[in-house]
Amino acid sequence: MPLSDRPADSAAAASSRSPAALPLLLAALVFLASLIVTWVVANKVERSAENELEASFNYRARDLTASVVRRMAVYEQVLQGTRGFLRGSVDISQGDFADYYALLRLNQSFPGIQALGIAAIVPPAQLGAHVSAMRAAGFAGYEVKPPGPRAFYTSITHIQPFGGSNLRAFGYDMFSEPVRRSAMEAARDTGNAVATGRVTLVQEGTRSAQPGFLVYVPVYRKGLPRVTVEERRAAIVGWVYAPFRMNNLMRGVGGEHATDLDVEIYDGHELAEDALLFRSPGARAPGSRAMFTHTDVIDTAGRTWTLSIRSSKQLEATLDKRPSLAIAATGIGLGLLLSLVVWLLASERRRALQLAGDMTLELRESRDRIDAERQRIRLILQNAYDAFLAIGPDGRVTDWNAQAAKLFGWSEEEALGREAVELFTAPEWRERWRGHFAAFTSRGECALLAGPSEIALADRHGRTLPVEIAVTALPSNGGYGAVAFVRDIRPRKAQEERERQRQQRLVEARTALERSQKLEAVGKLTGGVAHDFNNILHIISANVQLMMRNEESSRKRLLNIMDAVERGKKLTAQLLAFARRQPLHPSVVNPAQLIDRMDSLLHRAAGDAIEIRFELPATPWNTLVDPNQLENVLLNLVINARDAMNNQGHITIAIENVTIAPDSELGETGVKPNDYVKIAVTDTGSGMPPEVMERAFEPFFTTKPEGKGTGLGLSMAHGFVKQSGGHIRLASRPDEGTTVSIYLPRAQQETPDPLYIPTPH
Structure with a gap:
């Protein structure tokens, strides 16, 4: 027998001696592994569907709670309005009270x-x-x-x-x-x-x-x-x-998704049957288990209600399990197919060896294609207009093109393998950048991922470089890395500065013209409103005088009076709607930075004779608020304080991080327990008596002489703070000054939006 045939004979002999059950065992192991993978994937898909359904349930539960709070607030306003109608007396005719009730149309508007x-x-x-x-x-x-x-x-x-x-x-x-x-x-x-x-x-x-x-x-x-x-x-x-x-009160509160929630409302904090105010029709029996639950405590007219909300059977029935079943069926089918392939490969060694050789050849060709593609991409990146760099999960540079070397002054040989923050940040920024990158590596979250952003970096010599950077996260086994394209925007910044100066000169010219036009427009508006109200009062006065002379025409005169009153109500409603319809553009703001930016503006508003003192914490919390509206509120408060001090004394602006607990003094007055940023403006002026404090937030109420104030400053501040989800408090005593405290909800974002971060120098 030729020598060349001996290896083949030896392989055949070894194959014949292999156990017959080995192919079946391998196939069974492969099938078992495929079943495990299928179960993991199907379980993950089903868990994802449950999470989406839970998010929908939580949203609807919070919306239901807000609807109950809003509805009770409306009912309280109805009672407050009725008290105003009585004007301090309960001796009213049954007919007048019936007419007032009919005018409210409570059956249609207030179920x-x-x-x-x-x-x-x-x-x-x-x-x-x-x-x-x-x-x-x-x-x-x-x-x-x-x-x-x-x-x-x-x-x-x-x-x-x-x-x-x-x-x-x-x-x-x-x-x-x-x-x-x-x-x-x-x-x-x-x-x-x-x-x-x-x-x-x-x-x-x-x-x-x-x-x-x-x-x-x-x-x-x-x-x-x-x-x-x-x-x-x-x-x-x-x-x-x-x-x-309660059943009538809750009818329709849940809207079209009311059947998705089983709602129970209890009087007080205890979920006891004797305190039960409301239970949804068809709800689960007490104590039965639901897929999702949510509990809220609200304050209604000084009374605590506890809302226990559970997912209904109808909502839980919407959980779609078809994708997980489809994945399970597909996985089992693929597992059987893969097991068959393994069995065939294990049964026919020659075919397996040939297949292995083909696969090796394909892998080699694939590797060559990958190497060629990698080289092509490298050439593209090396000749790109923008600087390109890649950073691994360990914070070290893995790619650095020629434009990056030109921009930052570090060659590719010097940059590769070094810590990234040492190459493009100034020494005083590096610890902060390391903290940001450590958080990004673990969670893959970064504000720069939203799109191209303008930030300041530093070159090899420590010079500040304004750049535009686009970052993409790269997940890996060790965490998250990143690739970034960096564009030098110094030429564009220079052009923008020249354009800004030109626009500033134009704005200064327009401002002078607009100031005079605004003064004229305000005068016309005030005169028009006064004229309209004067006409209405003349109508009422004339009709009353005629009624006194001729009693037979009393009904007709009363109708004229009611018509004039309705016109006055419409005019007042238009003014109030104008005052409250302010579009907000909230962003994450650091209040200390905002006040620091307003420093010169606040001193000009207060005047040279008044000192402004600041009490700012080292690390104030951020808040989600419209920065322009907040600046207007602070400016109005400083102006009011200045007018109350007759150009002598001092104003203190203090910021404090405050956590309001349910059992605290503020929590018991209706302020929702939460983390707040408190901004307090205190003056050493004349203060306010109690009767003035009661009306301080009313629109058009002012104690200033005619022509010295509109009476809208505090009312506008009140509306803005409430619209931003916060609270405002007033503390004052005659001859002891006044403190206006604003509570704005804390924002969970750790850093302010880039527009309000001052560029380091």
Whole structure:
């Protein structure tokens, strides 16, 4: 036998001696591995679908909570408006109250309000006279319920709509029931709207009674002081109130996705059955498990509600498991196919060797193609117009083209393998850059990934280079690396500076012209508004005088008066809409940097005779706010402080990082617990008495002489802060100065937006 045949014979002999079960074992192992991979992929896809569904649930739950808060705020405004209509007296005719109720159209606009009523205080000595007067007014069966002697009586003397189940409440003494009495006393002593705990309304019948609650707003006698609790107790004459049925109140709150959520509302913090106010129709039984849950605590008219929200069966049924099933089926099929291939390869060694050779050849050709492509890309990058560099997860340079060497002054041999921050950042910036890059390496998140950004780097000699940089993240096993194209924008910056100077000269010329035009326009607007209101007042005055002379035409004159009043309301509504319709452009702002940028502007506004002091923390939190509107608010506050000090004293602007807890003083007044940036402006001026503080945020209210102020400064600041999700507080005493504190929510982004970061020098 030739020698050349011996290796083949030896291989055949070795193959014949191999165990027959080995191909099947290999195929089984491959199939098992494919099943494991299939399970991992299918499980990941199913988990991703669950996460998307959970995000949708959380959004709808938060939106439902916000809808409940908004709806209760609207109801509170209705009661406040009714108190204003009464003008300090509960002695109003039933007809006038019915007309007012019809004008509100509560049944169409405010679902959930069972009625609108007035509870009057009846002194025990006048109880008999009160009942006689009501019966004489046409209510023959009227009586104060429940009967019996008491030290203090109240009675529902007005209720609309006056009919149906509301007649059960007519004459009812709500002060005789402990839960209602507690809320009425709290409203009386605080002057605010106060809600009761869970009650059964008097209007409810014996069957299918719904849980309910009532909201009270106190009515004080006109002209009496009510600064202290004792004064408010002395001035109280009754309450405006509204009863609510929870099922009716919650109808329609969830919108078209209401069936996706199982909602339970409890009175207080405890999720107890006796505190349950509302449960969604068809909701799961208490204690049953849901896929997603969400709990919120809200404040409604001084009362704490706990919202327990769970995903409904209908929402959970929308979870699409078809992709994971398809992946499982595909994986099993591919596993079987791969197992068959392995079995065939293991069974036919010659075929396997030939296949291995073909694969080796293909891999070699593929490697050659990759090397050629790599060389082509290298030539392109080396001759690119922009500097190109690549950084590995360890922060060291892996690629550096000729333009990068020209821009930064480091040759390719010097740059490769060195730490990137040493090559293009100044020494004083390097620690900050290392921190940013460490965070990017672990999470792959960076503000520069959003698109081309303008930043400042440094060359080999420490000179600052303004550049435009485009960064792309490169994930790898060791974390995230990055590639970047860097363009030198010094020529463009020089051109922009020349253009800016030219535009500045044009702006200065336009500003002088616009200033005079704005003054003229403001004068015309003020004159026009005053003229319109003057005409309205003339109409009202003339009609009243004619009514006094000729009583037969009273109805016609009253209609004319109402027409004039409606015109005045429309004009006022237009002015208020104009004042509140301000578009905001929020961005992440560092308040200390913003105030530092305003330093010269604030000193010019305060004047040379007034000192401005700053109390700024070392690391203030960032906040998401419109920087231009915040500058306007700070400027207005400094101007107000200057006017209150008569050009003598000092103004202090302080920034503080504040965390408001639920049990803190501010948390108990309705400020939502959160992290806030507090900006306080304090002056040493004349201060404000309590009656002025109560109206300080009202539009057009001012204590300045005529022509010295519009009365819009604090009202505009109030609207801006509320629109930005924050809060504003006023503290002042006569002759002790005033402090205006602004609380803006903390932004989670650690660094401000690039537009507001000063370029290092």
